[in-house]
Amino acid sequence: MEEQWLEGIKWDDKGLIPAIAQDYKTGQVLMFAWMNKESLSLTISLQRAVYWSRSRARLWKKGEESGHVQRLHELRIDCDRDVLLLSVEQIGKIACHTGRESCFYSRLIDGQWQVDSPVLKDPSSIYQK
Amino acid sequence: MEEQWLEGIKWDDKGLIPAIAQDYKTGQVLMFAWMNKESLSLTISLQRAVYWSRSRARLWKKGEESGHVQRLHELRIDCDRDVLLLSVEQIGKIACHTGRESCFYSRLIDGQWQVDSPVLKDPSSIYQK
Numbered sequence: 318m319e320e321q322w323l324e325g326i327k328w329d330d331k332g333l334i335p336a337i338a339q340d341y342k343t344g345q346v347l348m349f350a351w352m353n354k355e356s357l358s359l360t361i362s363l364q365r366a367v368y369w370s371r372s373r374a375r376l377w378k379k380g381e382e383s384g385h386v387q388r389l390h391e392l393r394i395d396c397d398r399d400v401l402l403l404s405v406e407q408i409g410k411i412a413c414h415t416g417r418e419s420c421f422y423s424r425l426i427d428g429q430w431q432v433d434s435p436v437l438k439d440p441s442s443i444y445q446k
Numbered sequence: 447m448e449e450q451w452l453e454g455i456k457w458d459d460k461g462l463i464p465a466i467a468q469d470y471k472t473g474q475v476l477m478f479a480w481m482n483k484e485s486l487s488l489t490i491s492l493q494r495a496v497y498w499s500r501s502r503a504r505l506w507k508k509g510e511e512s513g514h515v516q517r518l519h520e521l522r523i524d525c526d527r528d529v530l531l532l533s534v535e536q537i538g539k540i541a542c543h544t545g546r547e548s549c550f551y552s553r554l555i556d557g558q559w560q561v562d563s564p565v566l567k568d569p570s571s572i573y574q575k
Contacts (some may be wrong), residue, residue: 322557337466337475344473346466349529361554394559395549396542400478402550413525420524421531425490428451430523 320361323354327399334401338366338412341390341404347412348420350377352401364389366403383443385409409438416440449490452483456528463530467495467541470519470533476541477549479506481530493518495532512572514538538567545569 328334333351340347350368352360356376359367363378366387370377380386391404413420415436422434457463462480469476479497481489485505488496492507495516499506509515520533542549544565551563 320557322554322559325559335464335478337478339473339475344468344475346468346473346475346531349464349466349524392554393550394552394554395478396544396546396551397549400549402475415525417525420526420529421522422525423523425451425521425523428449430451430454 320358323358325398326354326357326394327397328354329399333369333371334399336366336368336401336403338387338403338405338407341406345419346421347387347405347407347418350379357401360389360403361392366405380408383409383411383414385411385443387412411437411443414440414443416443449487452487454527455483455486455523456526457483458528462498462500463528465495465497465530465532467516467532467534467536470535474548475550476516476534476536476547479508486530489518489532490521495534509537512538512540512543514540514572516541540566540572543569543573545572 332353336350336352338347351371353369356367356369366379368377386408387405389405393402410418416438417434417436422432423430424433461482465479465481467476480500482498485496485498495508497506515537516534518534522531539547545567546563546565551561552559553562
């Protein structure tokens with residue numbers, strides 16, 4: 318039987334919903350990804366972020382290769398019920414595949430995108446498999 | 447002549463990009479909306495959030511009716527160049543059309559979506575026009 322809280326969600330025409338992941342302590346926005354119904358259901362049952370990878374067309378248990386799991390602290394939905402906000406504990410302090418804390422490391426300054434966040438770990442040492 | 451920083455952005459198949467707006471002081475995620483190239487360009491030139499309203503299919507200068515303008519403090523883009531993060535000062539302290547501070551006022555608790563943020567202003571008094 319489907320959980321009732323899943324019913325009111327507005328999925329897009331591909332059956333997906335945008336999901337924003339935010340650090341549960343600092344509020345820093347770490348990344349943005351998509352979920353389908355199965356990944357959202359798994360996110361709740363496992364209490365860790367599970368996304369739907371559009372490029373690979375499969376479930377993506379965040380951290381499955383890198384170990385950089387996102388432990389779920391809080392799940393929110395917006396007024397239109399078509400966007401999710403996850404408050405997470407980012408294991409390893411790295412959310413981005415580039416080895417940075419957040420995916421939003423480029424800032425527009427004087428008309429140019431400028432990287433202002435350091436690589437904390439070399440990606441080649443994160444993804445060894 | 448098109449600004450160079452606009453060129454590297456990856457728009458979706460509808461010419462849009464997701465945009466997350468976050469309070470510049472507290473980090474609270476206020477809302478999520480979409481931008482097209484024109485609205486993003488206006489966001490920078492006006493230094494206030496201008497979205498693309500998908501439902502109304504027109505430019506949406508946030509606060510144009512409510513007065514709840516979002517002054518831009520910082521614009522970021524993610525590693526894939528397909529999501530924007532705006533750090534804003536929310537004038538009136540209300541981002542949501544329901545009169546709440548943030549659109550993400552429903553939290554999943556014990557398998558139910560529960561509203562945990564107060565209405566700060568009656569929407570009927572916000573939208574008088």
